[in-house]
Amino acid sequence: MAEYITITTPVSRTMLQPLACGQQVRLNGILYTARDQAHRRMAQLLAGKKKLPFSLENQIIYYCGPNPAPAGRAVGACGPTTSGRMDAFTPALLSAGMAAMVGKGERSAAVIAAIRRHRAVYFATYSGCGALLSQHVQAVRLVCFGDLGTEAVYAFAVRDFPLIVAVDARGGNIYEQAGQA
Amino acid sequence: MRVIAARTVRDAVERLVLEANTRLRPDVRAALQTAAAREKKKIGRAMLHAVAENARVAARERLAICQDTGLPVVFAEIGHRVAVAEPLVELIKRAAAAAYRRYFFRASIQPDPLRREKKMSYFPGVVHIDIVRGERLRLWLLPKGFGCENKSQLRMFNPTAPLAEVENFIVESVRSAGASACPPFVVGVGIGGTQDCAALLAKKSLLRRLNVRNRDQWLAGLEERLLRRINALGVGPFGFGGSTTALGVAVLEQPTHIAGLPVAVNISCHALRSAQAII
Numbered sequence: 001m002a003e004y005i006t007i008t009t010p011v012s013r014t015m016l017q018p019l020a021c022g023q024q025v026r027l028n029g030i031l032y033t034a035r036d037q038a039h040r041r042m043a044q045l046l047a048g049k050k051k052l053p054f055s056l057e058n059q060i061i062y063y064c065g066p067n068p069a070p071a072g073r074a075v076g077a078c079g080p081t082t083s084g085r086m087d088a089f090t091p092a093l094l095s096a097g098m099a100a101m102v103g104k105g106e107r108s109a110a111v112i113a114a115i116r117r118h119r120a121v122y123f124a125t126y127s128g129c130g131a132l133l134s135q136h137v138q139a140v141r142l143v144c145f146g147d148l149g150t151e152a153v154y155a156f157a158v159r160d161f162p163l164i165v166a167v168d169a170r171g172g173n174i175y176e177q178a179g180q181a
Numbered sequence: 182m183r184v185i186a187a188r189t190v191r192d193a194v195e196r197l198v199l200e201a202n203t204r205l206r207p208d209v210r211a212a213l214q215t216a217a218a219r220e221k222k223k224i225g226r227a228m229l230h231a232v233a234e235n236a237r238v239a240a241r242e243r244l245a246i247c248q249d250t251g252l253p254v255v256f257a258e259i260g261h262r263v264a265v266a267e268p269l270v271e272l273i274k275r276a277a278a279a280a281y282r283r284y285f286f287r288a289s290i291q292p293d294p295l296r297r298e299k300k301m302s303y304f305p306g307v308v309h310i311d312i313v314r315g316e317r318l319r320l321w322l323l324p325k326g327f328g329c330e331n332k333s334q335l336r337m338f339n340p341t342a343p344l345a346e347v348e349n350f351i352v353e354s355v356r357s358a359g360a361s362a363c364p365p366f367v368v369g370v371g372i373g374g375t376q377d378c379a380a381l382l383a384k385k386s387l388l389r390r391l392n393v394r395n396r397d398q399w400l401a402g403l404e405e406r407l408l409r410r411i412n413a414l415g416v417g418p419f420g421f422g423g424s425t426t427a428l429g430v431a432v433l434e435q436p437t438h439i440a441g442l443p444v445a446v447n448i449s450c451h452a453l454r455s456a457q458a459i460i
């Protein structure tokens with residue numbers, strides 16, 4: 001078996017189904033960043049039956065508040081933030097078509113149930129490795145909520161961005177298995 | 182009396198901000214290497230290599246090791262025969278804020294913690310001052326990320342609590358810190374004093390280099406025992422499982438009251454960043 005599976009966005013459910021927790025993945029395409037405040041706004045829009053400023057259909061959200069870009073770079077350090085803080089908003093985003101998320105750390109039982117229901121995937125990436133991860137981001141574009149600064153939604157064009165399947169479409173959970181070693 | 186110019190302090194703080202945020206401490210790098218050689222799980226080894234590679238990229242490209250460049254915590258030891266030309270605490274806080282901005286590190290400080298209406302700021306960090314004998318000013322800067330700071334714990338034990346109870350509390354604090362605090366950790370433990378002292382000691386113990394043994398033999402034994410138990414938890418690098426849950430445990434102790442036993446645990450993520458200047 002190859003060490004990595006490579007996938008490209010947008011990601012169909014068919015592409016996600018074979019992934020099993022613990023597998024290492026390399027991602028090409030677009031990652032949309034969103035953390036606390038952007039989640040709150042998106043959830044408010046969805047609750048009010050309004051359209052989101054961008055389509056979540058088959059897209060991946062990355063829980064990240066990047067550092068400003070030093071001269072000549074696309075972005076500064078841009079590692080994952082704690083996913084658990086987004087738990088309350090996640091089921092609504094999954095219902096809106098989001099296919100996968102990228103972050104760090106455990107998810108709630110409600111989120112894992114929603115992941116199974118929507119046959120989605122939760123990926124983790126290298127925590128605390130913002131410098132290394134920034135090397136996989138080739139371009140950055142502001143998508144919406146620009147007033148939020150680092151918490152706005154940006155589209156990262158990524159190449160070989162490293163991911164680990166943390167919760168797979170069947171609910172297999174790497175964090176649950178970890179302690180049992 | 183020796184007088185240090187404000188500019189000298191400002192320059193030193195600026196250097197510390199850059200160094201701490203972009204160069205992982207050599208002792209932490211060495212500990213990561215040793216851990217990667219010992220780690221039992223394949224995925225754990227791969228993740229430890231990623232952490233080491235991240236440190237190399239950060240140093241080479243002058244990028245922040247982690248996008249959470251933390252809340253800058255400064256420990257200052259000022260000699261009794263030294264004066265600084267401007268108020269020291271404010272001087273340090275302003276210099277740290279200016280350096281964070283200059284090096285494109287993220288503004289992560291919320292000026293009004295409960296209302297959260299004000300804009301994110303670079304100002305102010307936290308400064309702890311100690312007055313010691315001598316004519317030097319020593320500064321340590323420790324940018325503390327909150328993924329791990331949030332998992333820190335403090336308990337006021339009965340003075341008669343069995344040692345096992347205290348040890349269990351420390352090990353359980355690490356277990357409950359979990360994957361979102363970015364393991365492998367360095368675990369700082371502060372024991373004694375008053376409640377506030379214990380918390381401060383726990384944070385301060387993170388400054389000790391990982392390859393330096395506790396000078397107190399008994400505490401050194403306690404640290405080794407705790408580290409063994411923590412690494413048997415199986416949390417592993419990034420929480421994906423493995424035998425490396427912590428790179429080190431450091432305990433600092435001070436006298437306390439006959440009626441109490443404060444114990445604080447401060448968790449640091451693998452991005453344990455600190456730098457030191459002697460002026």
Ligand code: SF4
Nearest residue numbers: 128247326328363450
């Ligand atoms: S806990 Fe540490 S390594 Fe993890 S995101 Fe925060 S500062 Fe970075």
